[in-house]
Amino acid sequence: MQDEYSIxxxxxxxxxxxxxxxxxxxxxxxxxxxxxxxxxRTVIDGLSFKVKKGEAVAxxxxxxxxxxxxxxxxxxxxxxxxxxxxMHGRVSSLLELGAGFHSDMTGRENIFINxxxxxxxxxxxxxxxxxxxxFSELGEYIDNPVRTYSSGMYMRLAFAVAINxxxxxxxxxxxxxxxxxxxxxxxxxxxxxxxxxxxxxVLVSHEQxxxxxxxNRCIWICDGKVKAEGKPSEINPMYLEYLAKREKxxx
Amino acid sequence: MESTxxxxxxxxxxxxxxxxxxxxxxxxxxxxxALGFLWTFLNPLFQLIVYTILFSVIMRNxxxxxxxxxxxxxxxxxxxxTCMSEGCGCLRDTEDMIKKVYFPRExxxxxxxxxxxxxxxxxxxxxxxxxFIAGRITNPAVFIYLPLIMMIEFSLALGLVFxxxxxxxxxxxxKYMLSIITMAWQFMTPVMYSVDMIPGNLVKIFxxxxxxxxxxxxxxxxxxxxxxEIDTLAIACVMGAGFLIxxxxxxxxxxxxxxxxx
Numbered sequence: 001m002q003d004e005y006s007i008x009x010x011x012x013x014x015x016x017x018x019x020x021x022x023x024x025x026x027x028x029x030x031x032x033x034x035x036x037x038x039x040x041r042t043v044i045d046g047l048s049f050k051v052k053k054g055e056a057v058a059x060x061x062x063x064x065x066x067x068x069x070x071x072x073x074x075x076x077x078x079x080x081x082x083x084x085x086x087m088h089g090r091v092s093s094l095l096e097l098g099a100g101f102h103s104d105m106t107g108r109e110n111i112f113i114n115x116x117x118x119x120x121x122x123x124x125x126x127x128x129x130x131x132x133x134x135f136s137e138l139g140e141y142i143d144n145p146v147r148t149y150s151s152g153m154y155m156r157l158a159f160a161v162a163i164n165x166x167x168x169x170x171x172x173x174x175x176x177x178x179x180x181x182x183x184x185x186x187x188x189x190x191x192x193x194x195x196x197x198x199x200x201x202v203l204v205s206h207e208q209x210x211x212x213x214x215x216n217r218c219i220w221i222c223d224g225k226v227k228a229e230g231k232p233s234e235i236n237p238m239y240l241e242y243l244a245k246r247e248k249x250x251x
Numbered sequence: 252m253e254s255t256x257x258x259x260x261x262x263x264x265x266x267x268x269x270x271x272x273x274x275x276x277x278x279x280x281x282x283x284x285a286l287g288f289l290w291t292f293l294n295p296l297f298q299l300i301v302y303t304i305l306f307s308v309i310m311r312n313x314x315x316x317x318x319x320x321x322x323x324x325x326x327x328x329x330x331x332x333t334c335m336s337e338g339c340g341c342l343r344d345t346e347d348m349i350k351k352v353y354f355p356r357e358x359x360x361x362x363x364x365x366x367x368x369x370x371x372x373x374x375x376x377x378x379x380x381x382x383f384i385a386g387r388i389t390n391p392a393v394f395i396y397l398p399l400i401m402m403i404e405f406s407l408a409l410g411l412v413f414x415x416x417x418x419x420x421x422x423x424x425x426k427y428m429l430s431i432i433t434m435a436w437q438f439m440t441p442v443m444y445s446v447d448m449i450p451g452n453l454v455k456i457f458x459x460x461x462x463x464x465x466x467x468x469x470x471x472x473x474x475x476x477x478x479x480e481i482d483t484l485a486i487a488c489v490m491g492a493g494f495l496i497x498x499x500x501x502x503x504x505x506x507x508x509x510x511x512x513x
Contacts, residue, residue: 016511075353077510096351102275104282113275116268117352125267 005088006169006200007051007074012083013224014044014069043069044080045224053088056201058211058232060239061221062246067204068173070221071095074202075171089168089200092118098158103147107138107157110146114158118165128164135190136160137183156183163190169200188213208236258503261355268354272362277369291370292377295329306443314445319385321443323473324466326378327404328442330371331462334408336433338363339415340426346513356506360412368405382473390476400468400479403491407461410491413498417505420512440466461490 019038043066051057059067072078073085075093100117101110111132115125133142136157146154191214195201205211211218211232218235220227222242228235253261262269281287299322307317314320341363342349342356349356382388419425440462441449449457457463464487468479 072510077350077353079507091353093353096347099348099352100272100275100345102279102282104279105275109274112267113271116265116271117348117354119265119354120267121264122267122270 004052005050005086006053006055007049007088007202008084008086009047009049009070009074010084010086011046011048012044012073012080012085013042013046014066014073014078014080015040015042017041043224044073046083047221047225048083049219049226049229051200051202053200054195054198055217056195056203056215057217057219058203058205058215059219059221060205060211060235061227062243065221066224067221068095071171071173071202071204087169090119090166091169091171092162092165092167093171093173094159094162095171095173097155097162101146101154101158104145106145107136107142107149108133110157111161114161115165118162120165132157132160132164135164135186152180152183159187163187163194167199169202170194172201172203172205174205208232208240212236253503255499258355258357262357262361265355265358268358269362269365272358273366273369276362276366291373295326295374296377298329299325302443312444316385316387319381319387320445320470320474322381323378324442324470326371326374327401327466327469328437328440328462329374330367331404331408331465332433332437333367334364334412335415335436336430338367338408338412339419339429341412342416342420342509343426343513350510350513356509357413357502360409360416360502363416364405364409364412367408368401378473387474387476393472393476393478396468396472396479396484399484400465400472400487403484403487404465406491406495407465407487410494410496410498413502414494417502417509420505420509436460436462441470442466445470458486461487461494464490 017038018041047066047070059070061067069078071093072095073080074087075091075095077095098110098114100113102113105113108129111129112122112125115128115132120128133139136142136153136159138153138157141149141153146157149157188210191201195214201214203211203215215232217229218232219229220235220239228238278288281290284290286293299318302321302325303318306312306321307314338360341359345359348354349359379388415425415429439457440460441457446454446457446463446467464483468483468487471477471479471483
């Protein structure tokens with residue numbers, strides 16, 4: 001059955017033009033053609049993978065290997081140059097916390113702004129309001145302007161909104177470093193609960209422990225391709241070995 | 252490329268985002284300033300005072316109740332002019348969101364134009380109050396044409412904001428060019444003078460400007476209290492729809508690379 005998979009990525013390619021001196025103004029664009037020389041850097045080069053419904057998958061790889069670019073293409077912020085990405089279900093991405101927050105508005109107003117960016121309707125936001133406020137542990141502060149919040153409070157509110165968006169597919173980019181240890185633990189429990197409910201998760205992280213705790217599969221991306229995939233406990237040692245070797249080579 | 256129907260459906264699904272963005276634009280804008288929301292009204296009123304002094308005291312004309320004559324077109328113009336000069340930056344202003352979160356990109360220009368449109372509607376309460384006090388409301392039946400001309404102006408503004416905001420992502424000059432163009436455009440549109448004052452052989456050229464028909468219709472309805480001419484309305488209608496369609500399609504072409512160029 002086709003519906004077995006939530007995400008199907010088929011041979012995608014993506015390259016960026018890296019300008020040495022990018023001309024953004026008319027003068028620069030028309031006069032200094034030579035200066036606008038650029039090189040094309042291929043970041044993703046024929047990447048293919050599939051994620052089953054209800055699976056929790058981690059993308060790993062060294063910095064600049066294209067993990068975040070892949071995630072951005074999954075969420076449709078970027079588009080691949082070629083190849084196809086098929087997503088089955090409602091996608092929510094936790095790439096950025098607190099998108100669109102207005103510092104002069106109250107926590108409650110900002111919940112509406114932020115949740116609406118994830119595509120929720122007014123009714124859906126209202127239904128989640130109590131859960132969000134409770135999860136954020138902000139209590140009575142929720143009706144104060146966000147600018148009066150400490151950075152911890154700010155992040156807790158933002159995470160509370162993001163985690164309460166019920167999606168079929170959740171994309172997460174290294175944001176599980178929120179608040180104190182107790183709050184982090186709470187976030188993990190919530191994530192585990194979400195996975196149990198059958199949500200598909202794709203996670204980018206450098207924290208081996210996080211990955212082994214949450215994910216049941218690991219995809220190692222290297223030079224824009226899948227280098228290896230399998231159980232986190234099998235892939236992680238291989239990956240660490242590679243990292244150590246790479247560091248040596250660089251020296 | 253997505254079809255128009257899919258895009259409309261998706262924008263409809265994100266309607267709450269449009270509401271909250273409009274709320275954010277209108278309420279958030281003057282938060283923290285002492286006079287707050289009053290600035291929405293003060294800005295046009297000061298412009299009105301300055302232009303009235305200029306054109307009825309210094310450079311005299313013989314239009315009766317000139318301040319009203321100007322007021323009924325200045326408010327619609329400010330809506331359009333702001334959309335041109337500032338609306339083109341709306342995607343740049345929300346750069347953080349566009350680079351980090353997926354949502355139909357059309358939401359941003361739509362929210363911007365709707366916010367400005369609501370500002371205009373609020374200012375219209377003063378326009379009506381002024382017309383009433385001056386005893387100029389003699390034929391209230393003509394007001395049924397007002398929503399129509401507002402819709403036309405709205406689609407014109409939205410179409411152009413689609414075009415220029417998307418273009419400004421790729422070329423930063425667009426914003427600076429537009430602030431000059433908007434100023435020139437205001438003087439080339441009969442906002443501060445009447446169409447009769449344009450030399451006969453130039454009238455046709457003036458009507459190539461879509462805002463001429465719109466402004467003339469506003470003035471017919473509000474100041475002269477008469478039904479706008481069908482010709483004027485038809486031209487405005489066609490141009491409004493035309494720019495909206497062009498903007499809608501151009502935006503679709505350009506939006507896929509926004510996150511890369513911002």
